[in-house]
């Protein structure tokens with residue numbers, strides 16, 4: 001079985017027992033790896049309606065078939081479970097070097113179930129698995145201290161996937177960390193790990209991944225993939241990654257009137273000059289790369305007393321402009337605190353911006369003010385410890401706004417705080433957020449690329465957006481079986497070169513997109529089973545009805561009627577009924593014909 005190691009590692013924390021089983025080959029054929037296999041296993045492992053923080057919610061680590069090979073950017077790990085932030089499925093992705101190491105240790109997937117009687121850390125060295133008591137040694141440590149300690153014990157090549165103090169407080173937007181600065185950021189996987197009394201999974205592997213059954217197969221794959229490095233990877237399309245990284249988006253998004261500013265009151269920030277790429281390049285000390293990636297987009301900056309990988313664009317937007325903060329050192333310090341504590345910067349920045357808005361509206365008195373770094377810099381530690389006013393902010397934007405009687409001020413979808421592209425400056429992103437399977441996400445569909453970053457799409461209309469969003473969601477779903485990085489310009493030609501070797505036969509654009517659609521529909525079935533309804537495919541009131549007072553998108557409103565029509569069109573194109581339930585013929589077309597799926601479809 002080339003590319004795959006053919007083995008799933010099961011960690012039953014309740015019994016402190018490890019076992020292995022063969023990877024389900026039929027599922028690997030239909031769902032490939034990464035997101036696809038993650039959702040297929042999650043569908044079976046998660047009892048319907050289980051609480052996200054209960055022992056019944058599995059935490060699944062899924063590699064892609066190309067992790068551990070030379071395929072560019074395919075070193076990413078998919079992490080999944082039911083999300084404590086949204087109650088929907090969660091698939092979250094992290095780069096670095098953990099996924100290849102897991103393959104080298106001999107595993108395609110790890111399925112973690114139950115709850116340990118005492119806090120533990122799991123050590124995996126090839127086929128040896130140890131459950132190590134965590135209390136008094138690992139529990140309570142911040143992410144970089146934990147990694148340092150584990151590497152002292154297991155050697156510098158050990159890879160660590162861990163949760164920080166915020167996870168230990170079960171903050172619903174606690175993330176998982178690896179290689180210190182790499183985060184499976186969104187949706188609260190850090191809290192789910194802790195709900196299992198698990199601090200970290202550490203892996204060291206000494207095996208290899210072959211690209212076929214014979215050395216000649218591996219040589220042919222390597223030759224074809226390396227050829228792509230010059231024609232499709234190290235090209236002008238991707239030059240922004242190593243030249244500037246994601247901060248280049250600050251000026252572009254601000255110039256389009258789509259940069260979240262002061263809790264989404266407007267889409268134009270007058271302080272970007274001090275937190276944009278030009279300013280960051282002056283203090284850039286080097287760039288770093290994930291394993292298998294020649295693009296090296298990770299910008300390392302030197303601040304007084306410390307270095308920081310980042311801040312990335314989403315952090316600059318949501319912890320910078322959306323909090324009215326134009327002091328780069330303050331944004332970087334906030335970023336560093338979140339990294340050390342294991343908090344998702346996107347949700348943390350959004351929640352703090354909301355709290356600032358509540359303070360300015362007289363609904364709360366946390367001492368937070370837009371543009372003031374004072375209490376802002378205290379927020380991550382108070383949230384992570386659920387201490388003082390941090391305990392309220394730890395609830396997340398939706399619950400915090402509801403508690404303070406101002407649900408209109410929360411900017412989230414399905415409970416996940418919105419990324420840093422304001423749909424009033426790029427309407428298509430609104431449809432993408434509303435229909436995203438894990439709550440507001442900019443990665444599954446990114447119409448902003450068409451609308452505002454050099455494409456010719458209509459930024460202030462839904463014309464053609466439903467088709468675009470469906471196609472982009474299907475494409476990202478198949479690309480994340482790989483698991484390719486969304487930072488790299490990709491198409492089905494590039495995927496096809498890899499899949500031809502994986503499947504041992506030629507493939508087509510249509511076949512790859514059908515695979516993506518199968519995975520997207522599987523996610524929909526899972527979400528419907530967990531209680532998701534059409535009303536959850538929504539946009540926040542502030543985004544839907546309140547126009548910006550200034551900037552390029554000034555005066556524009558999306559409007560409830562235009563959004564409803566666009567959602568109807570999206571459902572039609574998906575082959576779903578008016579309530580967003582996949583029709584029987586849709587499931588049959590996508591080979592989602594197991595009895596477990598069929599009865600979820602309309603009668």
Ligand code: SF4
Pocket residue numbers: 073095096241288289290293294295296297298485486487488
């Ligand atoms: S483009 Fe950046 S984030 Fe993506 S794999 Fe490469 S180094 Fe990692």
